[in-house]
Amino acid sequence: MNNDLDTRYNELEEAISTLNIAINEATDNCVKEILISCKENLENEFNEIKDRVESIWENEKKDLENEYWRSVV
16 A cells, blocks of 8 residues: 555656646647646645655654664664
8 A cells, every 4th residue: 555655646746747847838828728737636636645655654764763773772
């Protein structure tokens, strides 16, 4: 489950970045509106999972630190 969330988080982050570039380069307003709409949808999904993913990463970091200190002592 964590790996799936990590993957989705990274995919969404990359897609949003790519859409930002496309939006900046688009000259047709209709195309630009479609790209902006797509980006907003992806940002909504990204924001929904962002806190969970970052919390998981923080917990994993703490676990690794604890494991390190246990091995040192």
